[in-house]
Amino acid sequence: MTGGGERGRAVLVERPGVHRLVPAGRPEPGPGEARVAVYAAGVCASDHEVYAGTRATGYVRYPVVPGHEWSGMVEAVGDGVDPALVGRKAVGEGFRACLVCDRCREGATSLCAGGYDETGFTRPGAFADTLLLPARLLHLLPDGADLRSAALLEPAAVVAAAVSAGGPRSGERIAVVGAGTLGLLAVQLLAAASPAELLVVDPRAERAGRALSMGATEARDPADTGGLHGRYDLVVEIAGAPTTAHDSCLLARRGGRVVLAGLPGPGARGLDPVLLTCGQLTVRTVFGAPSAAWARAVRAFAAGLLAPAALITHELPLEGFAEAVALVGGGDPEVGKVLLRP
Structure with missing residues (x-):
């Protein structure tokens, strides 16, 4: 002491x-x-x-x-x-x-x-x-x-909570919406799950492009994702922009999974209940990180996955x-x- x-x-x-x-x-x-x-x-x-x-x-x-x-x-x-x-x-x-x-x-x-x-x-x-x-x-x-x-392990712990909530499996098609600090950390963790595809969506070309060096297989502007609706097994939304929660659900396949970890401000567009019900989507939300997510983030960091x-x-x-x-x-x-x- x-x-x-x-x-x-x-x-x-x-x-x-x-x-x-x-x-x-x-x-x-x-x-x-x-x-x-x-x-x-x-x-x-x-x-x-x-x-x-x-x-x-x-x-x-x-x-x-x-x-x-x-x-x-x-x-x-x-x-x-x-x-x-x-x-x-x-x-x-x-x-x-x-x-x-x-x-x-x-x-x-x-x-x-x-x-x-x-x-x-x-x-x-x-x-x-x-x-x-x-x-x-x-x-x-x-x-x-x-x-x-x-x-950066505090935001990494939040990402670990979001990834855990999504339950990624190898060979799946996965999308990450948002390429800020949290989004790029999510790319690193999700790449470790060996997805067949790992898309990153962000209007900032430089940000989205950086994701390609961290394990993403494709990067797109939100305006260029219309042809990808209904494609992804898992979508992790971590942007918090007014429309990103709604748009993330459009990317998910029928029966797919969506994790909302971005914190939207007032006036954000709501989710379509018809899409959720008829598409039988599973939607999880994440705010902060429990102790278990912290432990996972620290282990991933120590192992070089982050x-x-x-x-x-x-x-x-x-x-x-x-x-x-x-x-x-x-x-x-x-x-x-x-x-x-x-």
Whole structure:
């Protein structure tokens, strides 16, 4: 165990549009807790929402230190935690599940009925030099793991949950709708299932093209998919655009499976109940990632089935928080994953 006298820094969003880089202590972990020295933290669209003030009521509590995608090294642990964790590379879950409700007891920790509570939104996050969290949320990495790449394991865990919900089987025709960070991670995981075809749909040609280097067999613009309706055994929608959930169901064959993992905004087009019923489609939805999906993502990363480093395009210090948020929210297709490096 180490002391908490050293000083650090953190990005504090006091309210929408207002942030400061503030001094932050290195707190002593309490019972069951671990303190992590943050190596890298990913900036995503939800962090942009926190700063812009557009995140849904109840899903953020100001003032807050954002940052829910991170990697680092365990530097101290509290009572009741194995001291052998100190010095280990790790990532960690964001949801602070209650572990006692019916959903948690069945292993669906991302459906916890105890109320929403997540690192970087209602608890201090990883846009800081150090992060304090329950040690039970840690997932340890191999000693030789690349911590820069590992900062993307939070979105990879969401993708692992979506892929697991879809149940891909070798030889199937599979489509991924959306070629952002999540979509490209989904391509990597789905390619490992040996599909006969792996289509990626995205209007951004450069993004869709990158999927071809990650295991996709074809990339198309959404406007050019009409001839592919009813073709795919499994469709994983991970874009969250207004029409992508509806259009993904059109791509699925009769009796096919659709997983909706993109988070649409207000006004999104609904699903066609006639198509769902007559086509006997199975539709699953995913929000966040339970512990089991985290474990699958970490195993896939350790085995080399996930290579997130190729998605990183920008790395900035904590002082560059405002620039990082602007990059994420700017809509430039050349901007991939943006990291903050304490």
